[in-house]
Amino acid sequence: MNLFAFTTIFAQAGKGLGEFAGDYSSKWDAGTYDGGLVFAGIIKWLVTTWGVPEWVPLSSILNGVLEASVFPEIGALLITIGLVFGFVNIFAIGAVWSERKVSAHMQCRLGPMEVGPHGILQTVADGLKLLAKEDIIPRLADKPLFALAPAIVFAGVLMRFVPLPFGDQLIASDLDLGLFFIAAVGAVEVLGVIMAGWSSNNKWSLFGTIRTATQMVSYEIPIGLAFITVIICSGSFSLMEIVNQQGGSLNASDGYVYGGWIWHWNLFRNPFMLVLSITYFIASLAECKRSPFDLPEAESELVSGFHTEYTGMRFALFFLAEYAAMYLVAAVAVVIFLGGWWSGIYPLDALGLGPEATTLAKTLGLLIKIGVFLSKAFALVFVQMWVRWTLPRIRLDQMMYVCWKVLLPISLVCLIGSCLWELASGGASVFGFGIVVE
Amino acid sequence: MTEAKIRTEEMLLNMGPQHPSTHGVFRVVVRTDGELILESESHIGYLHRCFEKCAEGNNYLQVVPYTDRMDYLCAMMNNWGYAVAVEKLAGIEVPERAEYIRVMVAELNRVASHLLAFGTYGLDIGAITPFLYAFRDRERILKIFEKLCGQRLNYSYVRVGGVTFDMTEEILADIEAFCDYFDPKIIDEYDNLLSYNGIFISRTANVGVMPADLAISYGVTGPSLRGSGVQRDLRRDAPYGIYDRLEFDVPVGTGEMGQLGDCWDRYMVRMREMRQSIRLVRQALAGIPEGPFCDKKAYRAVKPKAGETYKRVEGARGEVGFYIVSDGTNIPYRVKARAPSFSNISILDKLTSLSDVMVADLVAIIGSLDIVLGEVDR
Numbered sequence: 001m002n003l004f005a006f007t008t009i010f011a012q013a014g015k016g017l018g019e020f021a022g023d024y025s026s027k028w029d030a031g032t033y034d035g036g037l038v039f040a041g042i043i044k045w046l047v048t049t050w051g052v053p054e055w056v057p058l059s060s061i062l063n064g065v066l067e068a069s070v071f072p073e074i075g076a077l078l079i080t081i082g083l084v085f086g087f088v089n090i091f092a093i094g095a096v097w098s099e100r101k102v103s104a105h106m107q108c109r110l111g112p113m114e115v116g117p118h119g120i121l122q123t124v125a126d127g128l129k130l131l132a133k134e135d136i137i138p139r140l141a142d143k144p145l146f147a148l149a150p151a152i153v154f155a156g157v158l159m160r161f162v163p164l165p166f167g168d169q170l171i172a173s174d175l176d177l178g179l180f181f182i183a184a185v186g187a188v189e190v191l192g193v194i195m196a197g198w199s200s201n202n203k204w205s206l207f208g209t210i211r212t213a214t215q216m217v218s219y220e221i222p223i224g225l226a227f228i229t230v231i232i233c234s235g236s237f238s239l240m241e242i243v244n245q246q247g248g249s250l251n252a253s254d255g256y257v258y259g260g261w262i263w264h265w266n267l268f269r270n271p272f273m274l275v276l277s278i279t280y281f282i283a284s285l286a287e288c289k290r291s292p293f294d295l296p297e298a299e300s301e302l303v304s305g306f307h308t309e310y311t312g313m314r315f316a317l318f319f320l321a322e323y324a325a326m327y328l329v330a331a332v333a334v335v336i337f338l339g340g341w342w343s344g345i346y347p348l349d350a351l352g353l354g355p356e357a358t359t360l361a362k363t364l365g366l367l368i369k370i371g372v373f374l375s376k377a378f379a380l381v382f383v384q385m386w387v388r389w390t391l392p393r394i395r396l397d398q399m400m401y402v403c404w405k406v407l408l409p410i411s412l413v414c415l416i417g418s419c420l421w422e423l424a425s426g427g428a429s430v431f432g433f434g435i436v437v438e
Numbered sequence: 439m440t441e442a443k444i445r446t447e448e449m450l451l452n453m454g455p456q457h458p459s460t461h462g463v464f465r466v467v468v469r470t471d472g473e474l475i476l477e478s479e480s481h482i483g484y485l486h487r488c489f490e491k492c493a494e495g496n497n498y499l500q501v502v503p504y505t506d507r508m509d510y511l512c513a514m515m516n517n518w519g520y521a522v523a524v525e526k527l528a529g530i531e532v533p534e535r536a537e538y539i540r541v542m543v544a545e546l547n548r549v550a551s552h553l554l555a556f557g558t559y560g561l562d563i564g565a566i567t568p569f570l571y572a573f574r575d576r577e578r579i580l581k582i583f584e585k586l587c588g589q590r591l592n593y594s595y596v597r598v599g600g601v602t603f604d605m606t607e608e609i610l611a612d613i614e615a616f617c618d619y620f621d622p623k624i625i626d627e628y629d630n631l632l633s634y635n636g637i638f639i640s641r642t643a644n645v646g647v648m649p650a651d652l653a654i655s656y657g658v659t660g661p662s663l664r665g666s667g668v669q670r671d672l673r674r675d676a677p678y679g680i681y682d683r684l685e686f687d688v689p690v691g692t693g694e695m696g697q698l699g700d701c702w703d704r705y706m707v708r709m710r711e712m713r714q715s716i717r718l719v720r721q722a723l724a725g726i727p728e729g730p731f732c733d734k735k736a737y738r739a740v741k742p743k744a745g746e747t748y749k750r751v752e753g754a755r756g757e758v759g760f761y762i763v764s765d766g767t768n769i770p771y772r773v774k775a776r777a778p779s780f781s782n783i784s785i786l787d788k789l790t791s792l793s794d795v796m797v798a799d800l801v802a803i804i805g806s807l808d809i810v811l812g813e814v815d816r
Contacts, residue, residue, distance in 0.1 A: 103566070103567075106567055107566070107567050107570035107571070108570060108571070108574050109570060203449060203451050203452075204451075207473075207797070210472075210473075211473075291564065292564065292637055294564065295798075298564060298798070299458060299561075299564075300458050300459045300561055300562045300563075300564060300801055301459065301797055301798050301801050303457070303458065389566065389567050390565075390567065390631075391564075391565060391635065391637055392560065392563040392564040392565035392632070392635060392637045392638045392641060393563060393564025393565075393637070393641075393798075394564075394637055394640070394641065395640075395641060395796060395798045395799070396473050396796060396798065397796070398640060398641075
């Protein structure tokens with residue numbers, strides 16, 4: 001399935017990235033939400049509206065560059081890549097620190113306290129240490145595969161950030177097949193993991209690899225079913241579109257989405273969605289190898305699984321990929337179930353939308369939406385940590401049992417149930433508020 | 439490719455001697471078919487320190503510190519086992535106060551040892567938090583011991599003829615405070631967090647089932663044997679010290695979560711024993727008399743008549759026995775220790791062959807036997 005998916009997806013991704021430099025700024029100004037807008041559009045809008053402050057040296061030249069037509073094509077692409085990559089890195093640094101703090105406070109400890117206030121710079125110090133470490137490739141390892149594996153794993157995770165929004169309009173490329181892309185590119189990570197474990201020439205790494213491959217391939221199915229259900233209900237693969245629909249379309253008659261209330265979220269769309277969000281969360285824990293599904297790197301059994309033989313930056317890449325994946329599955333859950341950037345409070349959501357909105361209101365609304373989206377995603381990441389520091393690990397056969405005999409039937413029932421619900425209610429949610437479908 | 443041409447191979451996997459879940463330098467060579475273990479073979483001897491030979495070169499009092507280093511997690515019971523053997527050989531009377539102190543320190547040490555077993559078992563199953571909880575409470579016991587004898591692990595506190603130092607009022611108050619603090623913890627925190635956790639039960643119930651007759655034939659003792667439902671505790675069946683005057687129950691495995699004698703039963707016996715230990719400590723606290731804490735003569739030197747004896751006590755892992763032969767000098771002619779972990783671990787290979795065991799189960803079984811390699815190899 002995934003091989004076929006790849007070819008489709010790459011054609012799609014190429015199209016999306018090619019299109020991004022198109023007419024996004026005019027669309028933003030017009031206030032329409034028909035996709036195709038990219039991250040860079042918003043940056044350009046912010047900068048050109050507010051301008052580079054005059055106290056900044058060479059502000060006039062900078063403003064001129066920003067206005068120039070060459071900026072969108074190259075600058076926007078670089079800025080987009082830089083922002084996504086930077087976000088992943090900064091998130092990983094923050095998440096590692098907070099993971100250590102959360103675990104420490106759950107375990108009657110203090111956690112890191114020495115480097116910076118409350119040890120906030122500890123991860124930076126650890127990162128520098130990993131950078132300075134000797135890069136060891138075992139003598140009997142398959143060197144090219146061994147060297148390539150961490151890059152593939154990291155790239156596999158990073159690629160899934162392409163169709164993922166960070167807030168209203170903040171998206172690297174709003175692919176038409178966004179959810180499909182995320183599900184399909186997930187398979188790249190498995191490939192990297194298999195390469196890592198096989199090339200290490202270590203029996204314990206091989207164990208970890210087989211476990212990882214088994215787990216990730218199995219759990220793609222409940223995740224895929226959750227995606228399909230959401231896609232059927234929303235009628236779109238695009239993550240932007242899915243979120244916009246959860247805005248409730250209150251006052252949508254003039255062509256604008258103003259946001260709605262909390263019951264417009266997909267989570268409350270029908271009872272099956274509520275169940276599905278739980279199965280998705282469980283499967284997503286397995287997908288990013290978190291406890292209680294941390295068999296691939298079970299410390300007490302395999303020491304550390306497929307990356308046992310890795311040192312220095314190569315190890316750090318695996319680590320980074322793991323934390324990026326944590327954010328990713330949480331953010332996808334926010335998009336497909338928890339209303340994306342909509343806070344669920346109508347006045348807050350409506351801020352800065354519509355043709356009469358002032359620049360200040362627009363900016364404020366934008367920032368609020370980024371904040372809402374990120375806090376929802378971080379809250380889910382916190383739940384992931386909470387689960388990890390509470391539960392023991394399940395066994396391989398139990399892991400397969402949970403996937404094939406528990407999650408899969410439940411997801412299938414929810415899929416069929418949701419379809420029937422949509423058919424019967426004509427797209428209405430539990431609370432009877434219709435989703436306007438034109 | 440036809441079905442017949444696909445050939446799968448068995449893999450020989452070396453687990454240990456450096457492995458986090460073998461609880462020390464223990465090596466198991468397993469033949470696996472995927473995750474399934476077909477056969478396992480234990481290798482010991484990486485921590486051999488010639489205890490028995492060393493004992494032949496030191497006088498009776500100097501042997502005590504060597505016994506600490508056998509089972510370093512419950513050194514008090516090793517000290518005690520050696521002390522009762524020498525006392526029987528030399529006919530030494532132990533003062534009443536010393537007997538009460540011995541019960542207190544031994545039971546506290548049992549709690550500390552079971553706490554470590556609980557914590558590391560959680561780690562083996564993949565739960566990290568219980569380990570930290572266990573260490574937090576174990577630390578309180580170690581603080582009491584440090585105050586008592588200046589040591590946190592190798593106490594050499596129970597000695598021939600009594601104990602090394604007297605117990606002050608302050609320490610008695612500390613012990614009482616610990617009992618009050620610890621008693622509710624077992625139910626409130628440990629049982630809630632780990633014992634009755636669904637995943638934990640599914641990982642340990644029906645895993646590594648040890649039938650009672652098999653356990654007896656392999657010489658398994660202590661909580662591991664009681665987990666199979668055998669009511670055997672030396673404190674009650676062959677009382678030493680003042681145990682015959684104290685009230686306590688002997689918890690045994692009930693098979694309530696699966697088959698009788700599975701990993702969960704063995705684990706739960708330890709949890710329930712901790713409560714009994716606290717009960718024993720409270721009784722000893724209530725009844726401790728005034729008086730000397732050690733036999734004056736034995737405090738300086740011991741010189742038993744020629745002869746031989748065997749005495750055993752109930753350690754945290756089973757029966758700790760000492761067989762001592764005296765030739766009439768102040769140096770033992772021969773000391774032979776019976777280490778419970780040595781017998782307990784001998785059943786491992788049999789357990790893995792009895793049922794389908796996966797690599798993760800092997801870790802669970804080793805953890806539930808609660809071995810200390812210092813004692814296995816001596």
